[in-house]
Amino acid sequence: MLRIGVFVCHCGSNIAATVDVKKVVEMALHEPGVVHAEDYQYMCSEAGQEKIRAAIQEKHLSGIVVCSCSPRMHENTFRNAAERAGLNPYMVEIANIREHCSWIHKDMEEATEKAVILMRAAVAKVNLNTPLQPGESRVTKRALVIGGGIAGIQTALDIADAGYPVDIVEKTPSIGGRMSQLDKTFPTLDCSACILTPKMVEANAHPNINIYTYSEVEKVSGFVGDFTVDIRKKARSVDMSKCTGCGVCQEKCPSKKTPSEFNRGLNNRSAIYTPFAQAIPNVPVIDREACIKFKTGKCGICSKVCQAGAIDYEQKDEIITEKYGAIVVATGFDMIKLDDYDEYAYSQSKDVITSLELERIMNAAGPTGGHLERLSDGKAPKEIVFIQCVGSRCADNRGKSYCSKICCMYTAKHAMLIRDKYPDVNVTVFYIDVRTPGKNFDEFYRRAVEEYGVNYIKGQVGKVIPQPDGKLLVQGADLLDNKQILKEADMVVLAAAIEPNPDVRKIATMLTASIDTNNFLTEAHAKLRPVESPTAGVFLSGVCQGPKDIPETVSQAGAAAVKAIGLLAKDKLLTNPCTAHSDELLCNGCSQCANVCPYGAITYEEKEVNDHGIREVRRIAVVNEALCQGCGACTVTCPSGAMDLKGFSNRQILAEVDAICR
Amino acid sequence: MKYSYYPGCTLKNKAEDLDAYARASAKVLDFELEELEEWQCCGGVYPLGNDEIATKLASVRALHAAREKGQELVTLCSACHHVLKRVNDDMKNVEDIRTRANNYLDLSTPYEGETTVLHFLEVLRDRIGFDKVKEKVVNPLTGKKIGAYYGCLLLRPGKILSFDNPENPKIMEDFIRAIGAEPVIYPYRNECCGGYISLKEKEMSKNMCQKIEESAEGFGADMLITACPLCMYNLNKNTSTDLPVYYFTELLAEALGVKDEVKKA
Numbered sequence: 054m055l056r057i058g059v060f061v062c063h064c065g066s067n068i069a070a071t072v073d074v075k076k077v078v079e080m081a082l083h084e085p086g087v088v089h090a091e092d093y094q095y096m097c098s099e100a101g102q103e104k105i106r107a108a109i110q111e112k113h114l115s116g117i118v119v120c121s122c123s124p125r126m127h128e129n130t131f132r133n134a135a136e137r138a139g140l141n142p143y144m145v146e147i148a149n150i151r152e153h154c155s156w157i158h159k160d161m162e163e164a165t166e167k168a169v170i171l172m173r174a175a176v177a178k179v180n181l182n183t184p185l186q187p188g189e190s191r192v193t194k195r196a197l198v199i200g201g202g203i204a205g206i207q208t209a210l211d212i213a214d215a216g217y218p219v220d221i222v223e224k225t226p227s228i229g230g231r232m233s234q235l236d237k238t239f240p241t242l243d244c245s246a247c248i249l250t251p252k253m254v255e256a257n258a259h260p261n262i263n264i265y266t267y268s269e270v271e272k273v274s275g276f277v278g279d280f281t282v283d284i285r286k287k288a289r290s291v292d293m294s295k296c297t298g299c300g301v302c303q304e305k306c307p308s309k310k311t312p313s314e315f316n317r318g319l320n321n322r323s324a325i326y327t328p329f330a331q332a333i334p335n336v337p338v339i340d341r342e343a344c345i346k347f348k349t350g351k352c353g354i355c356s357k358v359c360q361a362g363a364i365d366y367e368q369k370d371e372i373i374t375e376k377y378g379a380i381v382v383a384t385g386f387d388m389i390k391l392d393d394y395d396e397y398a399y400s401q402s403k404d405v406i407t408s409l410e411l412e413r414i415m416n417a418a419g420p421t422g423g424h425l426e427r428l429s430d431g432k433a434p435k436e437i438v439f440i441q442c443v444g445s446r447c448a449d450n451r452g453k454s455y456c457s458k459i460c461c462m463y464t465a466k467h468a469m470l471i472r473d474k475y476p477d478v479n480v481t482v483f484y485i486d487v488r489t490p491g492k493n494f495d496e497f498y499r500r501a502v503e504e505y506g507v508n509y510i511k512g513q514v515g516k517v518i519p520q521p522d523g524k525l526l527v528q529g530a531d532l533l534d535n536k537q538i539l540k541e542a543d544m545v546v547l548a549a550a551i552e553p554n555p556d557v558r559k560i561a562t563m564l565t566a567s568i569d570t571n572n573f574l575t576e577a578h579a580k581l582r583p584v585e586s587p588t589a590g591v592f593l594s595g596v597c598q599g600p601k602d603i604p605e606t607v608s609q610a611g612a613a614a615v616k617a618i619g620l621l622a623k624d625k626l627l628t629n630p631c632t633a634h635s636d637e638l639l640c641n642g643c644s645q646c647a648n649v650c651p652y653g654a655i656t657y658e659e660k661e662v663n664d665h666g667i668r669e670v671r672r673i674a675v676v677n678e679a680l681c682q683g684c685g686a687c688t689v690t691c692p693s694g695a696m697d698l699k700g701f702s703n704r705q706i707l708a709e710v711d712a713i714c715r
Numbered sequence: 716m717k718y719s720y721y722p723g724c725t726l727k728n729k730a731e732d733l734d735a736y737a738r739a740s741a742k743v744l745d746f747e748l749e750e751l752e753e754w755q756c757c758g759g760v761y762p763l764g765n766d767e768i769a770t771k772l773a774s775v776r777a778l779h780a781a782r783e784k785g786q787e788l789v790t791l792c793s794a795c796h797h798v799l800k801r802v803n804d805d806m807k808n809v810e811d812i813r814t815r816a817n818n819y820l821d822l823s824t825p826y827e828g829e830t831t832v833l834h835f836l837e838v839l840r841d842r843i844g845f846d847k848v849k850e851k852v853v854n855p856l857t858g859k860k861i862g863a864y865y866g867c868l869l870l871r872p873g874k875i876l877s878f879d880n881p882e883n884p885k886i887m888e889d890f891i892r893a894i895g896a897e898p899v900i901y902p903y904r905n906e907c908c909g910g911y912i913s914l915k916e917k918e919m920s921k922n923m924c925q926k927i928e929e930s931a932e933g934f935g936a937d938m939l940i941t942a943c944p945l946c947m948y949n950l951n952k953n954t955s956t957d958l959p960v961y962y963f964t965e966l967l968a969e970a971l972g973v974k975d976e977v978k979k980a
Contacts (some may be wrong), residue, residue, distance in 0.1 A: 395883030398902065518902040521933030 055116040055144075055180055058089040058108045059172060062096035062121035064151055069094075071155035073165040077120060080169045084176045088112055097127050102134040109138035116144045116179040120172050122151040125587075141184035143630065143700055148175035170713055177712035181705045185630035190679055192278040193378040194621050197222065199270055199560060202230020203249060203603060204595025204610045205383035206256050211614030212381075213261035217621045220375065221256070222284055223266045224556065225314070227332035228253055230385055234315060234409060236416040238603055239466045240497035246331060246418075253333045267338050269556075271372065273380070273563040274652070276682060277590030278626045280377045288368040290339035291325070295363035298335035302355035302364065303327070311343040313420075317410045319428065320420035325355050325364075330418060339364075379617040380564060382574060382586070383594040383610070384557045388549040389444045393451045397440065397547055398517040403428040404525060405517055405545045408439075408460065411467055425475060427544055429523060434543035437471060438527045439464050439482040440514045444550035446485060453550045453571060458600035460548035461488045465501040467546065472505040481508040481540065483529050491602070510538065517545050553597055566591050573599050584613040592616050631700035632681035633688060635674040637662050639695035642672035646687035646696050654680035655687060716842065718833070719781035719788045720748035723795035724756045730792070730944035735980070736964035737791055737835055739973040743851055744843055748789060751780050757798040760911070765809070768816045774802035775816050779826040787831045789838055791964070793943035796834045797868040797876065803828050804875045834869065834878060835964070836886050836942065845893040853972040855895025862899040862936030863887030864927065864960070866946045867907040881905060887940065890963060894970035899936040903927040908949040917953065924953040932958055940966060 059081035063069035074092040081090040089112045093101045096119060108114060117140070119131045124147040132142035150168040158164035196212050198205045201223030209219045221228065232238075233253075235245035256262050265284055272283040306323035313320055315328040322328075324343035327335060345352035346366060356364040388409055391399040399405045404427045406414070417423035427434055441460055444452030461484070468480045487509065489498045501507045511532045518526040520541075527540045553572040561568045566586040567575040574597050577585040584593050594613040595606045635646070637660065647655040654677045661670050674696070676687075687696045688703065697703055726734035741748050755773040762770035778799065781788035790796045805812045807828025817825040833841070839848055863884075870881040879886045884905060888898035906927060909920030928950065931939055940963040941947050950960045968974040 395880060400883070401900070401902070516902070518930075521930070521935075 054086050055182075056088045056112065056114050057084075057086040057176060057179060058105070058112060058114040058117045059084075059087055059091075059176065060096055060101075060105055060108075060117065060119045060121075061090070061092040061150075061172070062101070062119065063092060063094045064122060064155075065094065068121070068151050068155045068168075071158055071161055071164045072150055072168045073161060076165050077150070077168050077172055081118075081172055081176070084173060086116075086180050087176060089114060096121055097130050102130070105131065105134050106138040109135065109140050114140065116140075116146075116182055118146045118148055118172065118175040118179055120148040120150045120168065120175070123147075123149050123153075143185040144179065144182050146175040146179040146182065148172045173712040173715065174709040177708040178705045181702065181708055182700070185699055187627040187630045188678055189625040190276075190278055190628045192621060192623050192626060193280070193376040194218070195220070195375070195377050196379045196381060196617050196621060197270075197280070197282055197375070197377040198381045198383055198594075200224075200230070200383035200385055200554075200595070200597070201228030201264065201266065202383060202385045202595065203232040203252070204385065204597075204606045205230070205381070206252050207607050207610035208381050208383060208592075208594045208614045208617070209262050210252065210256055210259065211611050212617055212621070213256075213259045215614075215618045215621075216261070217618065218261045218263070220284075220377075221262065221264045222268050222270055223264065224269050225328060226267045226289075226326075226336075226338045227328050227334070228256065228264060228266060229329070229331075229333070231409075232603060233329060233331070234317075234412055234416075236412045236419075237466065237470060239462045240491075240493045242466070242470070250331045253331070257333045264334070265373070266334060268373075270560060270563065275376075276652075278378045278620065278623075280380055280590065282375055282377055282380070284373045284375065286371040286373060287338075288341075288370050289336065290341065290344075290365055290368050291337055292363045292365050292368075293334060293336050295361045296336045296359075297361050297363075298327075299360070300327075300337075301358050301360075303337060305354050305358045307352065307354060308343050308345050311340060316413045316420050317407070319410055319413055336363075339366075379590050379592065379620045381592045381594050381613050381617055382557075382560060382564070382566065382597050383613075384554040384560060384597045386551045386553055386596040386600075387555070389452065389552050391443070391547065391549060394443060394547075396516045397443065397514070397545065398519055398525070399547060402517070402519045402525060402545075404434075404523075404543065405547065407547050407549045408463060408467065409549075411546050415467070415470065425471060425478070432543070433475070434478060436479050436540070436542045437481070437544045437546065438514075438525075438540060438542040439468060439480070439546045439548065440517075440527075441482065441484040441548045442513070442550075443547040445548075447550075453552060455550075455571060455600065456488060457548075457551045458488070459551065459602045462491070462494055462497065462602065464546075464548050465489070465498045465507070468507040469497075469501045469505045472501075472507060479508065481510060481542075483510050483512055483514050483527075485511075485513060491604075512538070551596065551600055557597055564588055564591050573597065584609055584616055590620060628679065629683055631683040631698060632678045633676045633683065633685070633696055633698050635676060635691075636695045636697065637671070637673045638664055639693050640671070640673040640691075641693050641695075642674070643692065644674075645690050645692065646674055649686045649690045650681075651684065651686065652680045652682055654678075654682075716746045717749050717786060718746065718838065719784055719786040720750045721754055721757075721777050721781075721788055721790045721795060721799065722750060723790065723792045725759075725792055725794075725944040730947070730962070732977075733791055733942075733944065733962040733964055735977045736962065736968040736974070739977045740964060740967045740971050743971045743973055744839075744848065746838065746843065749784075749786070751777055753780070757795050757802075759794050759798070761798045761801045765812065768812060768819060771802045771805065771812065771816060772819065774799050775806060775820065775826060778803050778806065778828075778830045778832070779820070779822060781830045782826065787833050789833050789835055791835045791942065793834075793866060793868040793941075794945065796832070796878075796942075799832045800876050801872075803830060803832050834942070836890060837878065839890060839893075840886055845889050848890075848893045848967075849895075852893070852895055852970045854970050856966060856970055857895050859896040860899050860935055860937045861891045861896045861966070862901055862931035862934070862939045863891060863904055863963075864908075864931070864939045864941045864946060864950065865905045866941065866943050867905070867910075869942060870905055887963065890967075891940070894966055896966075899931065899934050901930045901934040901936065903930040908946045909953070910945055910949075913949050913953060920949055921953040924949050925955065928954050928956045928958045932956060 308324035312318035514529040873881040913920035
């Protein structure tokens with residue numbers, strides 16, 4: 054029998070306001086093996102940990118139970134405290150009486166009763182705990198960055214500068230991401246390309262960075278420090294080692310009817326294309342669905358005009374398998390689809406556009422050569438109306454409940470740029486609130502109003518009404534003036550909400566990284582671990598974690614890089630000792646455990662066993678402790694009860710159940 | 716196929732056409748509208764007050780009668796459609812109203828929103844199919860440019876009526892195509908005509924109806940169709956334009972070749 058100590062935490066009033074902690078202490082003293090019990094206001098604090106240490110040493114405790122918050126929060130804290138006092142850290146059990154009890158109950162009597170039961174279960178379990186020793190695993194000193202926008206590029210550059218090799222996997226034919234589609238950037242109005250393209254070039258030229266464009270992550274296995282990743286390099290149909298990037302193929306390509314993804318479908322591109330002139334790599338891809346050669350077998354013009362002989366119609370997808378110590382997700386965002394917002398006539402009128410489309414129209418390399426014009430008739434607009442919060446801060450489930458955060462600033466930017474370049478154009482902005490916190494941000498918005506005369510109206514637009522003469526009537530409300538507004542406009546710009554890249558679900562599943570209801574990746578701790586996923590070895594960079602602008606994205610990209618570097622700098626990691634093991638006398642070699650193991654940690658050996666004096670060779674399961682993650686799937690599958698999990702043995706679980714049912 | 720049919724009071728006097736053309740068309744399209752034996756006026760306006768049930772009982776009785784016959788309940792008038800669907804939703808989802816209405820009616824089996832309410836247009840779209848309607852057309856209205864006027868009661872609130880996308884509906888346009896004419900899409904087709912405000916503030920309704928008709932004409936419509944007797948009244952009486960307005964059932968009967976028999980009768 055162990056000598057057990059029970060420590061009940063008040064968590065300020067988080068627990069103590071709902072659970073009678075003194076009662077839990079009193080009841081603990083009646084439990085078998087418990088020789089010490091006490092409560093304290095904050096058990097995780099220095100003073101609380103000191104109480105644990107003192108009790109372990111003075112009362113010669115051989116096992117402890119801490120009744121506190123979720124083990125996710127402080128299991129490590131208390132294990133370390135126990136270890137410092139000379140106790141094996143795996144002789145610590147947590148009874149979660151906060152998330153599982155005090156936070157979800159209101160009635161003190163009921164909550165106290167439940168807390169006592171949870172304490173009992175933990176005591177019953179710790180009675181059967183055995184000291185465990187963690188093993189070691191190696192760290193592959195290479196990082197993977199998924200996504201080649203500004204977030205991914207910055208993270209890769211920072212990791213590479215620290216001396217570690219990095220691979221960037223980018224789905225589209227070029228790195229650059231959303232930022233490459235922008236014209237100018239707030240609040241300084243410097244041109245997006247001028248600050249982004251040097252970074253793209255730097256990443257491309259960096260000896261430690263390897264870029265896979267037109268590629269996707271297909272499979273991820275392994276664990277922190279030792280991930281194995283399959284990357285599908287889609288067939289580009291162009292030999293990257295031969296192509297000189299001259300662009301003749303794109304000029305001569307006769308199939309020029311595919312909407313340009315880069316220009317948001319505002320103009321068309323050829324079947325063989327690079328998304329934009331500064332693309333990296335400057336090597337085109339053939340869109341096989343649009344290519345005449347692939348569709349009919351006839352054509353082949355690009356191959357004929359290519360001096361370098363780089364066109365390769367036979368090229369096939371290639372799977373590259375690589376090992377990584379750390380993975381950074383930087384999959385970015387897209388704008389929401391506006392199908393559910395027909396009141397703004399986006400699908401009915403070409404002159405109702407999104408803000409990202411306006412970026413392309415304002416851009417010198419865009420579909421109109423940088424001229425502000427109506428897409429319906431090419432005429433210069435005189436009245437432009439911006440509508441904010443289209444799908445953001447949405448009370449119903451048509452749109453997103455969150456604030457997209459960047460729209461107030463980019464709308465002020467658009468309004469200012471238009472007034473600057475075309476002073477005779479009137480600009481009106483409908484808003485719910487103007488949200489411009491950030492360094493030099495509010496000043497920027499004030500400038501739009503005060504210096505550039507942009508007309509801001511607090512209120513939402515109910516309907517955009519296309520008129521027979523091609524103009525648009527904007528019907529809205531001015532809440533400050535308490536008036537209905539009917540305003541004629543030549544062009545309406547919608548600040549559509551942003552949402553995480555739709556691919557993120559697939560990637561999160563592969564990485565077993567959690568995502569929230571809006572498909573943003575969840576951080577390990579909202580405040581204290583904002584760039585780490587709860588899945589060890591997976592880090593978050595940019596909008597995949599939540600809406601952010603460029604400065605914030607770059608900061609977070611650096612933070613994610615630092616966390617990845619911190620991991621890569623280690624030679625070895627301690628592994629979780631709570632792994633499965635097979636009792637060779639019980640194992641009948643049926644293979645069911647190996648079939649359910651998600652980590653491929655179970656193999657079979659022909660082994661001589663001594664079964665009560667009978668020596669014979671049997672086929673039995675063997676667990677590779679370095680691969681086993683302790684998920685427990687094998688233990689519940691094993692028909693003969695041979696598989697068991699250290700730290701969570703069948704006996705321990707049943708003892709907990711017994712204690713709860715007592 | 717047999718449906719329970721709730722004509723509503725307006726279709727028994729001012730809007731007899733809307734009803735007669737629908738019945739004649741239904742015969743051609745092989746479905747039967749079996750008028751409920753006993754029905755009372757739905758009230759014409761959905762009663763928003765949730766502290767009394769008396770104004771909802773007429774609808775509940777009709778919904779219950781259809782359930783007892785095991786039939787779906789079809790209606791034609793936009794207002795009846797609106798009221799019946801919303802009360803049905805209350806009976807299904809609002810416990811307080813359901814309990815009190817059932818306590819009052821004291822039915823052998825309490826009514827809990829089991830009946831499916833369909834607008835006549837939904838029968839054409841979801842039960843018959845517009846392609847089948849098209850097959851039965853003997854007199855296609857080729858060359859006619861028709862603006863569909865939905866008004867508000869057919870469409871909103873979108874989730875409860877689940878009739879069509881309230882911001883960009885297409886059921887009436889599909890109907891217009893099925894009878895061989897060309898739909899004219901104009902932005903005011905889902906705006907309100909003013910409804911009963913016409914009794915109190917005629918100018919306001921005039922203003923609203925004028926916008927609707929001008930917009931339709933501007934986009935090239937020769938005529939409007941509607942499903943609502945009140946919209947019909949407002950569009951006819953409260954505008955200075957002379958854009959003709961028809962019940963959609965009249966054009967359906969015409970396309971199916973049964974308009975004249977209705978007129979004679």
